[in-house]
Ligand SMILES: Cc1cc2nc3c(=O)[nH]c(=O)nc-3n(C[C@H](O)[C@H](O)[C@H](O)COP(=O)(O)OP(=O)(O)OC[C@H]3O[C@@H](n4cnc5c(N)ncnc54)[C@H](O)[C@@H]3O)c2cc1C
Ligand SMILES: Cc1cc2nc3c(=O)[nH]c(=O)nc-3n(C[C@H](O)[C@H](O)[C@H](O)COP(=O)(O)OP(=O)(O)OC[C@H]3O[C@@H](n4cnc5c(N)ncnc54)[C@H](O)[C@@H]3O)c2cc1C
């Protein structure tokens with residue numbers, strides 16, 4: 001191989017993007033996706049390892065080299081088929097998975113240059129199919145034929161439902177909100193994950209025969225016990241981690257202080273960014289502080305810019321290295337002009353007489369020894385307090401599971417963080433016939449880990465239903 | 478107006494009196510025809526509409542699943558159409574047999590105006606519920622139910638359930654002026670005593686409902702518990718009346734809500750120095766522990782945008798100011 005060629009192979013094809021100065025004025029998708037030429041060139045970089053390491057980094061065990069090979073040979077239909085054997089939501093995963101910590105982290109190409117852009121290629125084949133129109137093969141008839149209730153329509157619920165439907169079960173998803181998709185719909189903004197993509201993936205799950213009932217909050221409208229009374233044989237709980245955490249410091253209930261969840265629900269789910277064409281308002285000030293350092297904080301900060309804030313500051317109590325957000329999103333935020341204030345945390349919010357926030361008193365931190373998460377613990381530096389003027393604050397310091405189901409269901413074991421205790425391998429809870437997975441079990445994590453949990457639970461629910469049926473038959477004979 | 482109100486009262490009474498009385502049906506098996514017939518048909522259609530007072534309307538809505546489960550004190554969140562806000566309203570009445578719920582609301586802004594503009598046969602896009610915790614109904618002894626404005630609608634199912642639980646119920650209902658009084662006969666029917674007040678004195682006592690409560694307490698009424706439901710200022714005034722007497726006072730808070738299920742924290746209120754979510758932990762709280770001044774400020778956050786939205790929609794002719 002010529003030297004120039006070798007050099008080329010080391011570098012991945014960059015993702016075409018909207019220019020920062022344009023994109024901060026709109027909610028359209030930032031990453032535009034590969035063209036066919038770009039996808040072919042990137043796929044060409046794959047060396048098709050005989051013992052591929054990338055696969056072990058994928059929580060749903062996608063056969064990565066096989067689908068890349070199909071892309072190389074321009075068999076895009078075959079490529080997407082390969083992907084969908086393991087992943088029902090590829091257009092979503094291709095966009096939001098932290099590939100740098102998963103498949104791409106293990107890619108051997110990454111040792112000498114850029115790892116293969118597996119996520120971008122996944123997105124490419126998924127978008128190819130969406131553009132063409134998705135066809136669904138008739139599902140296999142299973143002898144089990146059970147009825148399963150899935151609670152929550154986030155990635156965990158959608159995946160469990162799709163897999164169970166493919167196995168021939170009747171599945172009904174109960175979703176509390178008016179739109180299915182979970183965080184994909186109400187949390188992750190349009191410019192990172194267009195809602196029509198989420199809708200298309202949801203439609204695919206529906207085409208598999210899954211019935212989705214929105215506006216059904218389980219625990220209030222029906223309890224888990226009542227779902228069994230309604231004739232369901234098994235229940236999967238995928239209700240996520242949707243309860244926002246607050247800081248519990250003075251002044252937190254002043255006007256202009258949002259939880260990231262409220263802010264993002266207003267912007268994404270009820271489209272406040274199109275107010276007054278849409279009825280839901282959002283108030284964004286001139287100077288916004290976002291507290292936190294994860295994806296949720298990045299999404300809130302970037303949405304604030306797009307809503308017209310003049311200055312957006314991410315205030316994080318550790319340093320840049322410890323930020324849990326995806327690298328790509330931190331870079332995007334920086335490009336767009338989001339500013340960062342590290343090693344800082346608010347201790348008090350200040351307001352005016354009408355009850356609106358006008359500033360926050362902060363304290364500077366230094367990093368100590370690593371804590372149980374392996375990240376260095378922030379320690380406040382005494383006497384380092386200072387005041388920062390802000391007129392909007394978005395608190396993005398994490399979420400815990402919604403407690404309603406846990407409060408209304410007997411014999412479900414929960415941890416002190418409110419997560420449901422399950423057998424890791426099977427998703428089985430302490431209640432017979434009840435399974436759980438995703439953020440409600442792990443605490444706030446990732447789309448793909450929620451999908452992995454949904455998959456494992458679907459497999460064990462299927463086995464449970466087969467067993468149940470055999471027992472019934474034995475009794476009858 | 479007068480005649481219509483009277484006629485309405487008798488009709489309403491028979492409907493409202495059934496709250497909580499009818500036996501619940503067994504649950505239909507999911508996926509069966511019976512289930513489909515009962516719950517999936519013409520979701521959230523408006524079956525009946527009445528105007529109780531200027532700008533105060535009653536809608537009866539087809540919502541069989543909610544009707545089966547709802548209890549006094551719970552609410553729904555509705556979204557009128559694709560572009561609509563999510564807005565909370567109390568379930569004033571339910572009929573599990575018929576599969577309906579009844580809402581009574583005041584047109585105060587864009588969303589309630591749009592709801593008020595619906596006619597029989599129209600559909601609401603989304604209705605989620607029942608949400609919030611049911612009222613804790615038990616035998617207290619002597620209970621005062623103090624209500625202002627549309628708070629009377631919210632109080633009605635609670636007062637009724639309290640009466641059925643064997644309590645002696647003294648109701649005090651109030652409004653700015655007599656035309657705005659609602660559910661007077663209904664409240665009278667389930668109360669041992671009923672008092673009326675209007676701000677302008679056009680009917681009953683001239684002044685606030687909290688003044689009447691104070692009068693009764695001073696007269697020697699020894700209430701075991703007081704329910705105060707209505708505008709935030711009215712609830713605040715009522716707890717100020719009961720505080721010196723240490724009478725347990727329960728209020729039903731109405732902060733701004735978005736999801737109504739514990740996801741956003743927009744509904745957070747300070748109760749006893751702690752932050753609570755009204756949709757998850759309420760909407761009823763011990764009134765003596767509530768930080769009302771904070772709640773009042775939080776309710777005004779979107780004043781500007783609310784006005785803007787109404788003006789815009791008025792221009793486009795979508796809604797009319799009554
Ligand atoms: C703003 C934001 C950005 C993120 N960015 C990324 C990213 O870039 N990459 C990544 O991998 N991960 C990201 N995450 C994390 C990821 O979205 C979650 O880990 C994932 O969605 C969890 O899936 P889930 O199915 O467990 O729960 P969810 O997606 O939370 O879905 C749960 C669903 O259950 C419903 N529900 C809850 N209670 C009930 C009930 N009682 N009855 C009926 N329905 C109920 C909820 O309304 C919701 O729709 C992000 C999260 C947020 C909030
Ligand atoms: C649990 C709960 C139950 C409720 N039950 C009823 C009911 O049975 N009948 C009824 O008429 N109303 C009820 N409300 C109040 C009702 O939700 C509001 O009137 C409604 O949100 C106003 O929306 P809008 O778009 O029409 O007006 P907006 O334009 O949003 O507001 C117009 C005016 O109303 C005030 N306002 C806004 N939101 C509220 C609110 N939540 N409560 C009080 N004032 C508000 C604003 O400050 C503003 O001055 C309830 C509220 C809650 C939280």
Ligand code: FES
Pocket residue numbers: 733734735736737738739740741742743744745754755756757
């Ligand atoms: S309304 Fe969102 S948490 Fe209560």
